[in-house]
Amino acid sequence: MVSSHDFKQIDKFLYEVPQSYRPDMRVPARFYADPELLDGALGDKSLEQLVNTTTLPGAIKYTLAMPDIHQGYGFPIGGVVATKLPDGVISPGGVGYDINCGVRLLGTHIYRDEVDPHLSDLASVLYANCPSGVGKGGSIRLKIGQLERLIEQGARWALKQGYATEADLERTEERGCIEGADAGKVSERAKKRGNGQIGTLGAGNHFIEVDVVDEVFEETAAERMGLAPGRLAVQIHCGSRGFGHQVCTDYVKRFQKTIKQYGIELPDRELVCAPLGSPEGQDYLAAMKAAANYAFVNRQVLTHHIRRSFEQALAGRVKNHQVFQVYDIAHNMAKVEEHEIDGRQVKVCVHRKGATRAFGPGSPVLPGVYRDIGQPVLVPGSMGTASWVLLGTEGSMAQTFGSTCHGAGRTMSRSKAKKTIWGGDLREELESRGIHVRAGSMPGLAEEAPAAYKDVDRVVDVVHGAGIAKKVARLVPIAVVKG
């Protein structure tokens, strides 16, 4: 276990484990924290997992962890690793099983006082229209050829089917389609798992949440995003469902066999990887992109269900029930990007495992509406607590390969949360604070209790203070839908 003697503080919110800590490290490991978050990180194996990521061949400059770091499997959650092309590796475990798990933020023209009398109805209609929970399937069943078109076209498929608007695509990372997805690199099992789950939330920490904009910190940026104090917004947090889980499972298995031929030795088999330029690495990349596109479609179809729900519950009851997209961004993904490293532009594969891309102002990949202010970053808090809208900065480009935090980060195990917190009590407590809860499972609710998570405001203070993101708006929840 990494202890406080093993790292040094190099800035107010930045710490480094030097390369000399372990002989198999290829680069140092850095992490962002304040003293309290640092104590939390020392309480589990997350820093050791961060050090393990430095052993990946091709790792460049340093590997990183965001202040919401916590123990995962292989990579820590909150980990960012850039590997240099073409010999650097890609690691399916560095993306995770829920490929392109991410967050979508929708804006509205509705003010809190308008919706209050109808909020309970809205929560119930959202729960009825957006399938959630273990084993809950969606209403879309496709023939295999149609599913293959969906995963190769991503959000464009949703647009053709009437589930999206052009403006939705414009405000989605990569316009909701990563080019190079190849259905031929995806197993039949993955397709079978994914087919019945399009437009579903799933279980675990996934949710739909209706929020109110509580405070705005950057007026111009908030206005550009359509966010104003007192107005409602909606967050969707979910990913690629069984489709992505199977893609990761298949390639982690395949790479266990092929890693030996590349002579790669790793401290944890879940870090298994292949050179990005190898046939195996290219196959995984094409399959991962397919799963990423599936996830973009999944959140898009849920957006369609949310629009239907707002119409059903609020049409004629509020002045304008229309819902528009603010942004959609992944936080489990590997992407080939160019970054300036030691004064040179270098092509790298950036793994973000529970970390969000946070490109600064001027990035050519951002949509026109956000190019001059930077990329919106969506940071959901734990259930019942605040969430944040941030912007990518020049600092994130310089320090973190254009990355920042993704959420609050767990601090208590699920089994402990379930033992110490009763889902029914938690629901009552949230309802007493004016938060409408619609959840399929009370034990599942308990696992996601706010007490099981770090303080998201503290996490955001660190990334803001370190200059790797900038605060735009704080949201507070008024209705939560969970599986």
Place this chain on the structure above:
Amino acid sequence: MPSDPLSQRSPLAHQVGFEEIEHTADWALRVHGRNLRELLLNAARGMNSLMASNLDNIPLDVEQQVELEAIDAESLLVDWLNELAYWAEIEGLIFREFELDHVIQTGLRATVRGGQVSHFTKHIKAVTYHNLDILETETGLEATVVFDV
């Protein structure tokens, strides 16, 4: 204690054979077995206990054959559990009777019996290789399996 626990056959164990252990983000089980066959059985039972309650009430009206090949015993354990998790997700099936006819470190052949479950307590997204080592102990074998949930 068997001289070569990985290759021994033994009757099904009646002890629990698994325990939940703390993991910040996901679920983890420490699984024991006198040999590889028993380790695989106990791991399957442990995973079942995460996925559903009242396991004894699950009908035994579905029977399937499972054949797996793997590069080593750890991979076999992951593949075995992933196979069972797959059927749980796709068909809502939990298998609770297992006849492991043939088990070696790199493969198994089994007949599994179970039935459909209407309510799952947990969704297993995947079984991971995180720090996965099958260790020899004084009483047989032990492995810690981390599940992505």
